[in-house]
Amino acid sequence: MSGVAQQDPLRVLVVAENASKRAGGEAFLPVQWFRRYLERGVDARLLAHDRYADELRELFPEHADRLHFVADAGIGGAFAHRYRTSRLSPPLRRLLYRPPSRVLFLRRLRRAARALVAEHRVQVVHECNPVSPREPGGLWGLGAPLVVGPLNGAIEPMPGFDAVQARVQGPLKRAAMRVAPLLHRVLPGKRRATLVLAANERTRRALPAVRGEVEVFCENGVDLKLWQPEAIREPDAERPIRFAFLGRLVRWKSVDVLFRAMELLAERGIEAELDVYGRGTDEDRLAAAAASSPAADRLHLHGFVRQEDAAETMRGADAFCLPSVQECGGAVVLEAMALGLPVVVTDWGGPAEYVTGAEGFKVGGGSSEELARGFADAMGALATDAGLRRRAGEAGLRRAAEEAFDWDRRADWMIARLRRVVAAGGS
Incomplete structure (x- = not known):
């Protein structure tokens, strides 16, 4: 067990809209953090969308009491009917109809996080995804300091490959970027966070004005227990x-x-x-x-x-x-x-x-x-x-195997940062 865990147990709430090993990508990140927090003696809990409830209970059968879920805040009636039957392109339809439903879900997520912080005397909240720096943050005023990230995004196509994006995405993306500053005011979670971790300078530049500290730390890592090499094969002239x-x-x-x-x-x-x-x-x-x-x-x-x-x-x-x-x-x-x-x-x-x-x-x-x-x-x-x-x-x-990528060393690094945030106080 890491030396980080020899201190009094740290009480952490991991929050993620998407938390799934099967889905992979950014949804796998909170699963990685939660597992490693538990392995290091951290008093950790996980709050996620309830679409992942069955899978997470299978992944963590001995910690089912530490798993918490929020149901989708679907908008019914005429609004839902218009979404399903709209003739607009899927990207434009998502741009127009997704935000109201998402705002309602984030309200539920925030309410659930605040309740868990109070009930379990959580010392720090770690929000893992969405990882886009331009996504507004739905968590603030939780009664415990908030650490967000690592975030990663704001990537443009490689020069010469703009046509890879569908034509409609250009104006939609520009519209979304114009709306983003307003959304960050309505949902100021990232702006009010105590610590925001950005994977690189590109992501840091895309963040809204953050009141707290911003630090660069890689988003992705690798589980060296799982991804272990066999002996590097000698090239075989008889085999392509x-x-x-x-x-x-x-x-x-x-x-x-x-x-x-x-x-x-x-x-x-x-x-x-x-x-x-x-x-x-x-x-x-x-x-x-x-x-x-x-x-x-x-x-x-x-x-x-x-x-x-x-x-x-x-x-x-x-x-x-x-x-x-x-x-x-x-x-x-x-x-x-x-x-x-x-x-x-x-x-x-x-x-x-x-x-x-x-x-x-x-x-x-x-x-x-x-x-x-x-x-x-x-x-x-x-x-x-x-x-x-x-x-x-x-x-x-x-x-x-470097510290920035090895999941075990990343977990030790992150726990040290969380303890530092707790020691500094504030919420």
Whole structure:
């Protein structure tokens, strides 16, 4: 047990609208924090949306009394009917109809948090998500200091890839950004927080005027107990190198860039295979593109992989590729490095912050073709240079084990910050 827990137990309420291992992404963050708080002797409780109640009770059967839930504050009657039957595009419909329902839910969440703080003499509240710095904060005046984050967001598309976003999202995004300052006044949780953690300077700049302290601390981490490497495989001249992609199949992940890179490798006579794991809104288009590709026999789409099977699945790869052009975070990059896999990522957003270059390659480009050629060059180098592959894998192991990324060390860091907030007083 960490030395942090040798002091009097710290009473923490973890609050998250979304808390789920199955959903992954930012919904997995509160599960990670809550589990590690409990492991370190923290008197922790978790408050989340009740859609996750069954799953969380399965994950924490011995701590069911520490799990608390808030039901959705759906708006009924004519309003709900108009939402369901509206002919507006889904993004515009969400922009117009989601805020009233969300405000009502946040009121319930705040009321429940205040009650738990009072009932259990909670010393500090840790709000884990939403992680967007532009989302208004629904928690304030709780009777205990509030720590928010780490937050991560405000990412623009990689230069040259603005068309990846649907045309309607441009004006909608501009409208949302104009409304954001007003919403932060109506829901001033982030502005009144005692401490806000931002994953990077980009996120810090997107925050509203925060009265409390703002500190930079990485949003994502990696569980080094789960993501453990096997011995780094020696390259086998009789076996083609296997590259892997694991993630949602959405347009801005740019998986088709990897298809084109594989075509280029084939033209160069380099034997390689690509395994794509995941599902998403771009799945059908990508399946058709793979089937019609000149490198179709090298492209393998496997569908959804459960969270608990992801590490074992990835161990079958020799290297990992992530060509996302609008990725705030990219925890899967850290997970790949923790397995000792060399990585090839776009030189943009979260992945570019995690990868220094020693762990593989950061690839730039102002068009899909240019990016694909950069990926092909990097993938080809890994395929043909055994020493490079080994050095990159070993560098990735060291990088993933740093304090900012190792979930156990992150938990110790966070508990120290929470204690500091409590010692300073205030609510």
